[in-house]
Amino acid sequence: MPQYKHLFFDLDHTLWDFERNSGATLAQLYTEFKLEQRGITAFEDFRVTYERHNEKFWERFRKGHIHRDELRWKRMWHTLLDFKIADNNLAHRLSAVYLERLPSQGKLMPFALEILDYCVAGNYQLHMITNGFEVTQWEKMRTSGIDHYFNKVITSESSNSMKPMPTIFAYAVEAAGASVAESLMIGDALEADILGAQGYGMDQVYYNPGKHAHEEKPTYEIDCLSRLKDIL
Known part of the structure; x- marks a missing residue:
């Protein structure tokens, strides 16, 4: 087994529980903006619809x-449209409050x-290495108390690149003073x-807690973070 020295983690869905944190934030918006009165009769419908558009955008x-900027508000705009709410101002307000509060969730x-x-x-x-936005990702890490673990934090903004492009991995390895062979x-x-x-050309651990079927061949695959101990 290779002797790794540098571990590069993703943030959302890997360390930071995006689903639970986003769901808690959306629940606040649903109540405060009285979306039930606007015709969205069930919060769960709102959450699932938003997550679908978020993934697409x-x-x-x-x-x-x-x-x-289009990503940030259009995912909310299209969510509202699915419930026949064509309110541009509401979409922008919901988006702004969501982005303001989401990073303060620490699960x-x-x-x-x-x-x-x-x-x-x-x-x-x-x-x-994260595709998230610089300020948002740092706040997530600080709020959840994990920022001090990391020597280098590479975001798509700071690297002017984005996963899966090889340029962001090259940028990260160079910033860390690492080599590909000793990186995971x-x-x-x-x-x-x-x-x-x-x-x-970097080895990888596919964290797949949902055990989703696929045909790829990652270097390693785990369904629980604790199983990293079997690799490291």
């Missing part, structure tokens, strides 16, 4: 089809803190994290 953003994935402590105790150098990428996104790292 993030995919378009990663491929360079839309700009950041982490199971065993996230335990595995970070384990890696630090093992003298690994920890880094972050750990993430939940098969295309962005795993295939992106593969394309650059």
